[in-house]
Amino acid sequence: MRLPQETIRTKRDGLPLDPAEIRAFVQGLTEGSVGEGQAAAFAMAVFFRGLSLPERVALTRAMAESGRVLAWDLPGPVLDKHSTGGIGDTVSLPLAPMVAACGGYVPMISGRGLGHTGGTLDKLASIPGYDTTPGLETFRRVVGQVGCAIIGQTVELAPADRRLYAIRDVTGTVESLDLITASILSKKLAAGLDGLVMDVKQGSGAFMASLAEARALADSIVTVAGGAGLRTAALITDMDAPLASAAGNAVEVAYAIDYLTGARREPRFHAVTLALGAEMLTAGGLAPDTAVATQRLEAVLDSGRAAEIFCEMVDALGGPGDLLDMPTRYLPAAPVQRPVRLAGTVAGIDTRAIGLAVIGLGGGRIRPEDAVDPRVGFTDLAGPGDSAGLLGIVHAADEAAADRAEAALRAAYCMGEAPAIRPAIIERVGAG
Incomplete structure (x- = not known):
């Protein structure tokens, strides 16, 4: 050797x-x-x-095969979605139960925060009792009974990626197209999927800042996945502004709950969630086209069925079954919550800087072993073109941290003339 x-x-x-x-x-x-x-x-x-394409395929396959590869025997298609990461991107939390409510099965293996972006796993870890790393048998049982389960990588699934993922986070190598492709797809191949939809972020808060870079990554993932026999499409979506008006861990769980219950459905977040869900349903043969798929997704949202499945998933993985009824009872809250007023019109946002400010508050990691404070972050973040109300609300552990976060938040926003608003969905990559 x-x-x-x-x-x-x-x-x-x-x-x-x-x-x-x-x-x-x-x-x-x-x-x-x-x-x-x-x-x-x-x-x-x-x-x-x-890496060349053959090297990329070889690395992806080797990482997928470094542990167990799941096989499923379920009455519906096994589907998943993955995002390259952004700020306020908590789509996975409502999307998995929405697709499950439409007849799909979603074994979603997610990661913790990477670089300046938040991690789905860290968000779920803010729910008391929620087991983010159950054994494979529990994972399989919950997917089969509930329809979805969102967990972290177990020691059995793509263990090589789990180790490399943590190292990339602290060595300045997160943005590598080759390593992103191999990391994402190794987990998805190990999960035994029938179809995958990628959300490739592009903009100031994305790892792929330019559209050319985002297209290259989308093409890479679709090509490598296709070569491995996994039907995959990719949507390139906007990350020149936070996707949700919340950035952090517990605050994003609260935002997802508001979305599921209908208390708050912001247009950009809603558009991206529906578009990704529609791709998943059509990939799995659960809808003839994206228009019908979108109608089905909106129906399970409005009926409350998606919210019920989210509750069932949380309960089955050890969390409180009444989380949606009493989120403030369970989700940890920061002791300092400081409104920051908006002065002027938002002309642009350094979205990456907002993510780094969350890390500065303690909501992310500088070293792999660092603990994450689930309470901290921002809510009510202003978007491009906003000219009244709040720049955001700082959620901090103490006043000194709030001072630093407020300064960072103000520095992340550029004031001036209202910009042209980019569409939430920029383009689609993939067959069909």
């Missing part, structure tokens, strides 16, 4: 890696014979040198 340092040297020098070499390195990641420094060096070499 080739030494890990030789594999790193080969990629550092811009030379191609053969599939056997990639499999051996991934096996070392899984077994622990590849050290953290070596994993970080490999990630940096890939970041700067890149």
